[in-house]
Amino acid sequence: MLLFGLGVLSGVTTALFGFGGGFVTVPVVYAVAATGPAAMHVAVGTSAVVMLVNSLGATVTVVRAGRLHRAYVWPLAAFIAVGAGLGALAATSVPDGVLHALFAAYLALTILDGVLRRGFLGGGRPRPLSRATVTAGGVGIGAVAGFLGVGGSVLTVPLLRRRGLPMSDATALANPLSLPVAVAATAVYLAAPGPAAIDPAAAALLLAGSLPTIALLRRWSPDIPDRAHAVAYLGLLAAALVTVLV
Numbered sequence: 001m002l003l004f005g006l007g008v009l010s011g012v013t014t015a016l017f018g019f020g021g022g023f024v025t026v027p028v029v030y031a032v033a034a035t036g037p038a039a040m041h042v043a044v045g046t047s048a049v050v051m052l053v054n055s056l057g058a059t060v061t062v063v064r065a066g067r068l069h070r071a072y073v074w075p076l077a078a079f080i081a082v083g084a085g086l087g088a089l090a091a092t093s094v095p096d097g098v099l100h101a102l103f104a105a106y107l108a109l110t111i112l113d114g115v116l117r118r119g120f121l122g123g124g125r126p127r128p129l130s131r132a133t134v135t136a137g138g139v140g141i142g143a144v145a146g147f148l149g150v151g152g153s154v155l156t157v158p159l160l161r162r163r164g165l166p167m168s169d170a171t172a173l174a175n176p177l178s179l180p181v182a183v184a185a186t187a188v189y190l191a192a193p194g195p196a197a198i199d200p201a202a203a204a205l206l207l208a209g210s211l212p213t214i215a216l217l218r219r220w221s222p223d224i225p226d227r228a229h230a231v232a233y234l235g236l237l238a239a240a241l242v243t244v245l246v
Contacts, residue, residue: 002032003202007050007209014054014210015061015217016224017233018153018174025050026103026148027243029202040096040103044148045189045198048088050206052182057211058175061218067172072129072160076138081180083142088188091147100244103148107241110154114234119162121230126164133159145181146188153178157233167229 006028013019030043062068091099114120141155153174160170189198224232 003028003205004209006032007206008213009209010050010054010206011210011213012217013236014058014175015214015221016171016229017236018058018157018171018178019236024240025206027240028206029199030100031243031246032202040099041092042199044091044099045185046203046206048182048185048189049198049203050210051178052186053207054210054214055175055178055182057214059179061214062172062175065172067169068176069169069173072163072165072173073176076129076134077177077180079135079138080142080145080177081184083139083144084146084181084184085142085188086139087143087146087148088185090143092188094147099148104241104244106144106148106154107237107244110158111234111237111241114158114230114237117162120158120234121227124162124164129159129163142181142184145178146185154237161230167224167226167233171229171233 006024010019010024010028013024025047026043028043029046030039059068094102137159141159144155153171156174156177157167157170160173161167165173
């Protein structure tokens with residue numbers, strides 16, 4: 001029941017914040033379901049599966065609503081996919097404790113960056129992505145996201161936000177940009193040698209809660225003020241950080 005309820009939360013964060021479930025499912029599976037010396041690896045692998053399904057469902061919603069701004073998605077998504085495969089491969093050979101520490105450090109740095117640097121909380125005027133951001137930046141986003149099993153939304157949302165997009169558009173585009181990460185990471189974790197790095201029961205329970213929630217929010221989505229949306233985004237990252245640390 002706990003996993004199902006947290007799956008509902010994962011659906012809310014996917015639809016409203018573009019997380020795809022990664023920043024909810026990794027702490028949840030690590031704290032509730034995964035055991036043993038490879039618990040963090042199981043949490044990351046399970047997160048990739050949940051993120052794949054959630055992001056796909058949310059992306060369909062974005063396309064149907066006519067909110068897929070192609071200039072911000074392609075070819076950035078292709079470079080993210082390349083980096084995600086490399087990141088997921090690297091994660092399979094990293095000690096569990098190191099992966100845990102890096103996940104927590106990444107969350108903390110992202111929160112500080114959002115609070116201290118100008119542009120995230122205030123927004124601005126939309127500007128195109130530079131070639132360096134699309135290529136090298138895309139590979140970097142994919143590598144970090146694939147390594148940590150988080151979908152890349154924690155990098156793509158701040159990136160698009162600092163390019164002047166409103167939070168509603170930045171979070172909506174985070175889901176199609178999370179798809180290549182989820183596909184690459186899931187494939188790597190399924191093919192990895194040794195014990196299974198995915199908990200199918202935990203993934204099924206989380207998806208049982210998240211998918212109906214995403215479907216519901218397709219029909220009814222609250223109109224959140226832009227700054228409040230940005231503050232809530234950082235607040236959810238802080239909650240995920242506390243969960244992982246505790």
